[in-house]
Amino acid sequence: MTTSTRLLNRRRFLPLFVTQLLNAFNDNLYKTAMVLFVVYSVYNDEAKEAAFSAIASGVFILPFFVLSAMAGQLADMRDKAKIIRLIKAAEIGIMMVGAAGLLIAWQDVACGAGGGRCLVTAPHPVIASLAIPLLLTALFAMGVHSTFFGPIKYAILPQHLKKEEVLSGTGLVEAGTYLAILVGTILAGWIPVEVAALGIVGTSVVGYLTSRWVPPAPAQGEIERIDWNPITSSITVIRGTMSHPEVYFAILAISFFWTIGAVLFIQFPPLAKNTLMASKEVASLFLVIFSVGVAIGSVAINQLLKGEVSARHAPVSVLVMGAFVVGFYFVAKSWDAGSSTDLLSVTDFVAHPGAPLLMLMLLGIAVSGGMFVVPLYAFLTTKVSPDQAARTIAANNIVNSGAMVGGSLLAIGLTAAGLPIAEHLLLSAAMCLISASLARKLHTVEQALSLPPAND
Numbered sequence: 001m002t003t004s005t006r007l008l009n010r011r012r013f014l015p016l017f018v019t020q021l022l023n024a025f026n027d028n029l030y031k032t033a034m035v036l037f038v039v040y041s042v043y044n045d046e047a048k049e050a051a052f053s054a055i056a057s058g059v060f061i062l063p064f065f066v067l068s069a070m071a072g073q074l075a076d077m078r079d080k081a082k083i084i085r086l087i088k089a090a091e092i093g094i095m096m097v098g099a100a101g102l103l104i105a106w107q108d109v110a111c112g113a114g115g116g117r118c119l120v121t122a123p124h125p126v127i128a129s130l131a132i133p134l135l136l137t138a139l140f141a142m143g144v145h146s147t148f149f150g151p152i153k154y155a156i157l158p159q160h161l162k163k164e165e166v167l168s169g170t171g172l173v174e175a176g177t178y179l180a181i182l183v184g185t186i187l188a189g190w191i192p193v194e195v196a197a198l199g200i201v202g203t204s205v206v207g208y209l210t211s212r213w214v215p216p217a218p219a220q221g222e223i224e225r226i227d228w229n230p231i232t233s234s235i236t237v238i239r240g241t242m243s244h245p246e247v248y249f250a251i252l253a254i255s256f257f258w259t260i261g262a263v264l265f266i267q268f269p270p271l272a273k274n275t276l277m278a279s280k281e282v283a284s285l286f287l288v289i290f291s292v293g294v295a296i297g298s299v300a301i302n303q304l305l306k307g308e309v310s311a312r313h314a315p316v317s318v319l320v321m322g323a324f325v326v327g328f329y330f331v332a333k334s335w336d337a338g339s340s341t342d343l344l345s346v347t348d349f350v351a352h353p354g355a356p357l358l359m360l361m362l363l364g365i366a367v368s369g370g371m372f373v374v375p376l377y378a379f380l381t382t383k384v385s386p387d388q389a390a391r392t393i394a395a396n397n398i399v400n401s402g403a404m405v406g407g408s409l410l411a412i413g414l415t416a417a418g419l420p421i422a423e424h425l426l427l428s429a430a431m432c433l434i435s436a437s438l439a440r441k442l443h444t445v446e447q448a449l450s451l452p453p454a455n456d
Helices: 003-007 014-041 046-077 080-112 125-155 163-190 193-211 230-241 245-274 280-305 314-333 346-351 355-382 386-416 421-450
Strands: none
Touching: 003 163, 014 046, 014 080, 014 125, 014 163, 014 193, 014 245, 014 280, 046 080, 046 125, 046 230, 046 245, 046 386, 080 125, 080 193, 125 163, 125 355, 125 386, 163 193, 163 280, 163 355, 230 245, 230 386, 245 280, 245 314, 245 355, 245 386, 245 421, 280 346, 280 355, 314 355, 314 421, 346 355, 355 386, 355 421, 386 421
16 A cells, blocks of 8 residues: 555545645636636636736735745644635635625626627626725635735645654645645636536535634743734745755746746636637637646655655756747647637537647646645755744745745736737746756755765
8 A cells, every 4th residue: 555545545644635625626616617717707808818817817816925934824723624624625615705795796697698698899897896905805805815824835845744744744745735726726617607506505505614623722831922914024034934955945936837838827818818719618628738747746755756845857847848838838839720710619629730749748747747846845844843844835835926926917918919829838848947057946945955974
């Protein structure tokens, strides 16, 4: 029996695994359903569609930048299991607000089209004044929710798992997250938006119930006063964490990775619609392939490293990722959508001569990305003392979110400047070079710190 299989049979891991899986599923069911509905049923303008997708990403990421330090302190100073239950209870209320926004938008668009779905050049007044604000408010609240949940789901692992199980547990959490993204993304692209509204509320209730089975995880080390000032707490957490060289380079490399991911995720829906002339189900398929690939990469790197926490394969992994991004760009640029104005269904898209190569490029991006990022997350929880683990993850989230917000703003700026969506892919490829350089520095530091001290 493998370590991963054993962990899935243990209460010290399974309830947390299922809770975070449902969390990732619900996040993506809601976000994807919202973005696809607005892009395909509210707007009919590439710039507006790309702008809304970028704004939605920025709204979700912003709380990570502002509140992560407080979230990390709270997780280190209080019982992590109790915090998880409070967070999951709050999710129920948040999803009720999001569901209301989806239902109002759906009803308004349906009525405006005489009972069917329609494309309009601008949002109907009801959508603009009520539905879209509700959708973005719930999305921001889910960002707050995930800000407080994120440090715990990684920091709790060294507390419940043996040292040799941490990398395997981290890989399972990462793989489970992306498989949950997969299922949530598929459903968001295929089920009616009104069904998605009911689904997000139901999932939040189930997530709260599973969270009640997570074993206690009391604070470790000295209990300190929590700094509720987002500015000073962020500075303190980052300064304390980034003094460790391995953690410093791991955080920087992860940040560039998620900036790349943010740009790609922002562009998938408008790219599918306007460059490939494909339906929202195809846009959903892109996100699915990406999620499957990261899950495969997450498991593969654990097998390759045999449980060892090391960055030795990270530079090559992210360089391969960049090569696949360039390949994806050239395939997309050469795409011939034909003369038809109808959007391609999934069946028609898959039958297109360029589709197999495009999907292969996308899968390659995701697999190599998963192989790059999973060991780096393990660095954050194994290279610091247990009582600092959550704050280390929080510092990572602050830097990550700042980079991702910057990536979202850059995407908005490039779109406003008239740069075609497909050209944004080259930006992602260039950032892979920076990530590779940082990963190489991390591995150099890792090797230096692992050497025995020289004898005098």
